[in-house]
Amino acid sequence: MQQIRSYFSKLIKLTDQEWADYADCLVKERYPKKSFLLEEGGSCDFIAFVEEGVFRFYHEVEGEEMITAFFFSGDFVTNYRSFLTGAPSEHYIQVLQDATIYKISKKDLHDLYDKHRSIERLGRLIAENLYLMVAKRLDAFHSSSPEERYYDLVNRNSKLLQEIPQYMIASYLGIKPETLSRIRARK
Amino acid sequence: MQQIRSYFSKLIKLTDQEWADYADCLVKERYPKKSFLLEEGGSCDFIAFVEEGVFRFYHEVEGEEMITAFFFSGDFVTNYRSFLTGAPSEHYIQVLQDATIYKISKKDLHDLYDKHRSIERLGRLIAENLYLMVAKRLDAFHSSSPEERYYDLVNRNSKLLQEIPQYMIASYLGIKPETLSRIRARK
DNA sequence: ATCATTTATTGACTTTGGTCAACGAAAAGT
DNA sequence: ACTTTTCGTTGACCAAAGTCAATAAATGAT
Numbered sequence: 019m020q021q022i023r024s025y026f027s028k029l030i031k032l033t034d035q036e037w038a039d040y041a042d043c044l045v046k047e048r049y050p051k052k053s054f055l056l057e058e059g060g061s062c063d064f065i066a067f068v069e070e071g072v073f074r075f076y077h078e079v080e081g082e083e084m085i086t087a088f089f090f091s092g093d094f095v096t097n098y099r100s101f102l103t104g105a106p107s108e109h110y111i112q113v114l115q116d117a118t119i120y121k122i123s124k125k126d127l128h129d130l131y132d133k134h135r136s137i138e139r140l141g142r143l144i145a146e147n148l149y150l151m152v153a154k155r156l157d158a159f160h161s162s163s164p165e166e167r168y169y170d171l172v173n174r175n176s177k178l179l180q181e182i183p184q185y186m187i188a189s190y191l192g193i194k195p196e197t198l199s200r201i202r203a204r205k
Numbered sequence: 206m207q208q209i210r211s212y213f214s215k216l217i218k219l220t221d222q223e224w225a226d227y228a229d230c231l232v233k234e235r236y237p238k239k240s241f242l243l244e245e246g247g248s249c250d251f252i253a254f255v256e257e258g259v260f261r262f263y264h265e266v267e268g269e270e271m272i273t274a275f276f277f278s279g280d281f282v283t284n285y286r287s288f289l290t291g292a293p294s295e296h297y298i299q300v301l302q303d304a305t306i307y308k309i310s311k312k313d314l315h316d317l318y319d320k321h322r323s324i325e326r327l328g329r330l331i332a333e334n335l336y337l338m339v340a341k342r343l344d345a346f347h348s349s350s351p352e353e354r355y356y357d358l359v360n361r362n363s364k365l366l367q368e369i370p371q372y373m374i375a376s377y378l379g380i381k382p383e384t385l386s387r388i389r390a391r392k
Numbered sequence: 393a394t395c396a397t398t399t400a401t402t403g404a405c406t407t408t409g410g411t412c413a414a415c416g417a418a419a420a421g422t
Numbered sequence: 423a424c425t426t427t428t429c430g431t432t433g434a435c436c437a438a439a440g441t442c443a444a445t446a447a448a449t450g451a452t
Contacts, residue, residue: 084348099340102333135322142329146289149336153286156339159346160379161271164439185399192347197439199401351409371430384409386431 019044019120021092022067029143036134043126048118055095055111055119062100062107063124068093071117072181076189077109085189088114088178095119098148115181164193165201206231206307208279209254216330223321230313235305242282242298242306249287249294250311255280258304259368263376264296272376275301275365282306285335302368351380352388 022044023037032040044067049055055073056062073095075087086109089095100107101124131138158167168191172179179187188198209231210224219227231254236242242260243249260282262274273296276282287294288311318325345354355378359366366374375385 079348086344086347099337102337131326135325138322138325138329139318142325142332145329145332145336149332149339150286150289152336152340152343156343156346157273159343160273161266183399194440195400196402196441200439203401370428372428381410382430383411383432387409390431 019069021069022120025067025092026140029147030136030140032136032140036136039133040122040130040137043122043130044120045122046118046120049113049116051113051116053113055113055117056097056100056107057110058108059106061104062097064121065094065096065098065101065124065127066119066121068095069118069120071113071119072115073111073117074114074182074186075109075111083189085186088182088186088190090177090181094144159192164191164197167191168198168201206256208256209307212254212279213327216334217323217327219323219327223323226320227309227317227324230309230317231307232309233305233307236300236303238300238303240300242300242304243284243287243294244297245295246293248291249284251308252281252283252285252288252311252314253306253308255282256305256307258300258306259302260298260304261301261369261373262296262298270376272373275369275373275377277364277368281331346379351378351384354378355385355388 019041023032023041026032026037026040046069047066049071055066058077068089068091070091073089074085075089075095075097076083076085078084089111095111097107097109097111099105100109127141131141158170162170168187171187171191182190184198185195188195191198193201206228210219210228213219213224213227233256234253236258242253245264255276255278257278259278260276261272262276262282262284263270263272265271276298282298284294284296284298286292287296314328318328345357349357355374358374358378369377371385372382375382378385380388
């Protein structure tokens with residue numbers, strides 16, 4: 019839980035009281051491998067902080083699983099779109115490695131926004147950071163080849179490479195498993 | 206300027222005082238066709254609202270222009286990454302049609318965040334909305350073919366199709382002009 | 393430890409988009 | 423109006439990723 023506070027402290031300084039109020043809203047939960055944190059059709063009414071474990075965020079397109087993101091220890095896990103809009107999720111969030119998370123509900127978070135200015139500001143800073151992350155990824159899809167995207171991943175995120183099966187990495191990169199296998203083979 | 210207030214009102218209700226303070230920070234500027242609102246290397250210290258005109262947001266990759274976005278009347282125009290991080294822009298923002306905009310500086314906006322809770326909240330809501338837009342576009346690149354992306358555009362944004370030359374649309378879609386021409390030719 | 397299933401690789405072939413070049417149409421400059 | 427440049431289309435060819443199928447390797451279940 020201290021991990022969360024230190025994550026926040028990079029964005030904004032919270033008083034002990036503000037943090038205590040935040041921490042009061044966090045609920046610890048365990049999820050076994052292969053279970054679902056969120057299923058298609060459900061509305062995502064929480065944001066969770068990953069203490070331990072791995073998740074994948076995916077949806078089905080014409081019978082095929084399209085993986086959009088992985089979440090590891092230290093990340094926030096949520097369907098941010100569904101969380102923000104209240105719309106039913108088109109995505110699944112599934113556990114790949116036994117997980118422990120701290121959840122905060124949408125309602126509690128909004129109450130905290132009302133109660134503490136700094137937490138409202140934290141909410142803005144987190145939204146801004148998520149924007150930066152997804153904008154960067156869009157840029158990679160817009161201007162890089164699959165091969166370039168793969169080697170970017172190799173350079174930046176070796177953890178992902180080690181813990182995730184290759185066919186899921188292929189999906190994440192937007193290519194077929196055979197193609198990823200060939201990219202690795204050439205050179 | 207009333208256009209801006211009505212845009213905001215879809216996100217949050219501002220009091221007359223809050224709006225007056227916001228409006229006081231807005232500076233009207235005109236830009237002729239082909240001029241630049243932002244050039245590579247400069248830091249983007251503003252967000253602007255487009256009253257009239259068209260902009261393109263692009264950067265150079267190996268001597269080639271990659272267009273990431275277009276901005277029309279009613280949109281916000283900025284390099285949001287550079288605005289948020291303070292990092293120098295890798296992108297240009299160029300005027301395609303003579304433009305009139307209302308600028309607010311980063312400093313003034315942050316002062317408004319401090320002064321009015323509702324405006325801080327507005328900042329969060331805008332960041333959240335920008336996240337949703339870019340996440341949607343990422344999804345299109347991740348799971349659709351160029352042809353599908355083109356027809357999505359045809360369905361959703363006929364204004365863009367009419368006002369932007371085809372080779373720029375191709376760049377925006379992440380394909381070569383010849384390929385777009387062929388997509389249009391095949392039935 | 394064995395068997396069954398899933399995952400990764402490889403080959404042959406297809407599809408799609410990129411490259412290079414030519415040409416005509418449209419737009420901009422004089 | 424005329425010239426020059428830019429833009430859009432088309433053809434021939436190339437490169438990269440997808441498809442389908444076979445097989446090997448790794449993983450899981452019993």
